Amino acid sequence: MEYLDNLDQHAMSAFDELNGDTVLPDRTSAPKLSFELRDLLRFNKQRRTLVKGVADRKSSNMDYLFKLSDPVTPTILALAAILPSQARIIQGEGEDGIAQFCHVSDLDIPKINSWLAKAYPDISPIFAPINKARKALSPNSAYPTLGYDTTLPHYRPDSSTCECLPTQDQLPVWYFFYGTLGDSSFLNELFESPPEEEHILVPALIHGGKLQTWGGKYNALVDDHPGSRVDGWAYEVVSLEQEDALRMYETAKYEVVRVEIELAGHTGRRFVKGCTFRFVGKKGELD
Structure with missing residues (x-):
């Protein structure tokens, strides 16, 4: 089971719209969204609002998915060494194609925002909450x-x-x-x-x-x-x-x-x- 099972198409589409995302060139197989578990384990209504930066965060106990898009790749993120451990990269396939996300905690968000502001000031990061027990x-x-x-x-x-x-x-x-x-x-x-x-x-x-x-x-x-x-x-x-x-x-x-x-x-x-x-x-x- 992948976390993308618990992100519905509204979140996937919002990522595409806000980030100007294009389909990743790597078309290796990715897990399909599970409709059965999507119904059973559906996000609560909070997931309709994606999180922009620190000020809008509502919870101190949630983990988040940070969407990766060029030029921020898993390799660049690892080299930046801003996360406390090896980043967990999650790949999923929705109606708009394959996308990659980095699993981060609420404590990682200020570090990512600070790093992006210096290294890639034109990128506005978007974080989607995972309604999952820490x-x-x-x-x-x-x-x-x-x-x-x-x-x-x-x-x-x-x-x-x-x-x-x-x-x-x-x-x-x-x-x-x-x-x-x-x-x-x-x-x-x-x-x-x-x-x-x-x-x-x-x-x-x-x-x-x-x-x-x-x-x-x-x-x-x-x-x-x-x-x-x-x-x-x-x-x-x-x-x-x-x-x-x-x-x-x-x-x-x-x-x-x-x-x-x-x-x-x-x-x-x-x-x-x-x-x-x-x-x-x-x-x-x-x-």
Whole structure:
């Protein structure tokens, strides 16, 4: 699954109109937009407004797609060394042809704007928000972890060689679900799986959080004291495509955080280090 599945033709066309874009000369195969997932994981109404520069940004928790067009190519962007790591380039095909985008965070936008103002002042950058749960697991600390302020000294790793699990790109990885995701038939639809494929959910519980609601109907997991308990289900995510689908479904109102999950299967109880989705909206939105 590509992020372009979640950008509808309005966004693609707006990019073309605002950037004076032409079809890229490289016509290698690109993923088609998925109409099924477009319906299921559709952007909220915010995506009608593309983001121009820093002043218009509404969210501090969203990632964005920055459209690449001549003379700003992936090579030029890499040589500029303005992003903290290797840029993730995403290619997709819409009705107007193939286009390339760079996946950036909200913190990258001021750096890109500053660099473009100096190097290519005639280019007006456009950023499209991805309504997707942020995942940024630190390799050097337990941040972010449900129910813990990992900046406190007693939660810091004992040494620089201590590995914090799960890692950012670890697969397979266990996820703790509460609410709608604890339904195997819903997961089957979300992952676009064949009808005969079974997604096994294991009864589970976690500590350090509590459930509230926002919008009058949506479950919202938030931090709580270490002794608090939330019951739900655990699922072992086996691919990046599955994880992307889950993060798109949860939207940017949530973020992926680490949590220890207690599994209660037929072979007895065991503990695994996994992930879950924590609400990151404003406290005033919660019921």
